[in-house]
Amino acid sequence: MxxxxxxxxxxxxxxxxxxxxxxxRLSRVHLEAMVAHAREEAPNECxxxxxxxxxxxxxxxxxxxxxxxxxxxxxxxHELLRAYREADEExxxxxxxxxxxxxxxxxxxxxxxxxxxDPFAVYVIVSxxxxxxxxxxxxxxxxxxxxxxxxxx
Amino acid sequence: MPxxxxxxxxxxxxGGASRVEVPPGxxxxxxxxxxxxxxxxxxxxxxEDGSVRAFINVFVNGSEIRTLQxxxxxxxxxxxxxxxxxxxxxxxxxxxxx
Numbered sequence: 746m747x748x749x750x751x752x753x754x755x756x757x758x759x760x761x762x763x764x765x766x767x768x769x770r771l772s773r774v775h776l777e778a779m780v781a782h783a784r785e786e787a788p789n790e791c792x793x794x795x796x797x798x799x800x801x802x803x804x805x806x807x808x809x810x811x812x813x814x815x816x817x818x819x820x821x822x823h824e825l826l827r828a829y830r831e832a833d834e835e836x837x838x839x840x841x842x843x844x845x846x847x848x849x850x851x852x853x854x855x856x857x858x859x860x861x862x863d864p865f866a867v868y869v870i871v872s873x874x875x876x877x878x879x880x881x882x883x884x885x886x887x888x889x890x891x892x893x894x895x896x897x898x
Numbered sequence: 899m900p901x902x903x904x905x906x907x908x909x910x911x912x913g914g915a916s917r918v919e920v921p922p923g924x925x926x927x928x929x930x931x932x933x934x935x936x937x938x939x940x941x942x943x944x945x946e947d948g949s950v951r952a953f954i955n956v957f958v959n960g961s962e963i964r965t966l967q968x969x970x971x972x973x974x975x976x977x978x979x980x981x982x983x984x985x986x987x988x989x990x991x992x993x994x995x996x
Contacts, residue, residue: 790989808985817988822955822962826980829905833916839906846989856988862953863907863983 768894769841769867769882771795771802776897778805780878783845783871786810792818792844794828795869796837803837810844817856818844841867841882848874851881853890861885867893900973902928903980911939920979925956926969928979943981953984 775795782791782805792810797803806828809821820842832839842863846854851872853861861868864886872879882893899919904912912918913936920931929950933940943954949969950956956963957980963971973979 792985812986815989817986819984819986822957822982822984823960825985826905826955826957826960826982829982830903832906842985844987849989854988854990856986860953860984860986860988862985865910866907868987 768800768896769795769802769869770800770896770898771797773897775802775805776880776895779843779845779869779871779880782807783847783873783878786845787847787873788815789813790815790818790845790847791871792820792842794820794825794832794839795841795843795867796828796832796835797840798836798838800840802840804832804835805843806831815847839866841869843869843871845871845873850874851879853883853885858885858888858890869895899975900928900977900979902932903978905980905982907983908981911936911942920973922974922977923972924969925958925963925971925973925979928973929969953986955982955984956980957982 782793790810793805793807795802795805808824808828810818811821812819829839849872851870853868853870867882868885869880869882880895882895883890884893900922902918902920904916909916920928929940929943944950958966958971958973959977
């Protein structure tokens with residue numbers, strides 16, 4: 746497995762506090778925004794950036810899926826760059842990322858685990874395989890994942 | 899001086915800095931300058947043969963260097979270089995046509 750930076754070196758990451766929290770907080774509006782985006786893009790996967798502060802999401806920022814695929818996503822790098830800059834300009838931290846699984850459960854796939862490069866980020870997955878859709882959050886580290894609490898309200 | 903913009907996932911390598919100034923030159927020079935400042939950074943961004951890793955995007959003023967002159971792309975005093983790792987994943991393949 747391959748990560749950016751020494752995972753043990755937590756001091757340097759501004760998201761350390763949020764990253765070590767076992768939950769991600771967000772409003773119902775933000776939750777519904779991710780589900781709406783997933784439905785819009787179905788049968789393809791959708792993806793986007795979650796920005797906020799102190800572990801609470803304040804912005805759900807859709808990013809185009811350059812793969813346009815039902816099985817994979819790759820955030821359009823130009824849009825991803827814009828999303829990072831917008832977060833900086835608004836004084837928000839990029840807390841994590843979301844994507845959809847149009848036909849399978851909200852559990853990280855092997856590809857999700859293999860391609861995760863940010864051990865401090867929260868990875869949210871929206872599954873349209875069930876109704877109502879299932880939304881779950883994870884941290885992905887060292888080839889493994891751990892579920893986090895999604896605190897809605 | 900050219901500026902290098904680094905998004906959240908890379909700031910662990912820069913002690914939290916989001917913008918770093920480097921001397922002008924080429925993208926290759928910028929990567930070397932970053933590595934001098936933050937030892938080991940180049941190895942994170944480039945393969946053993948020195949090419950930028952497939953899942954790293956390097957932009958000069960908003961254009962990806964693979965569409966410019968790669969690492970030979972010039973970087974002048976007014977230019978901004980942005981380095982971002984690809985954010986990607988997938989879902990398990992299953993027939994959608996049940």
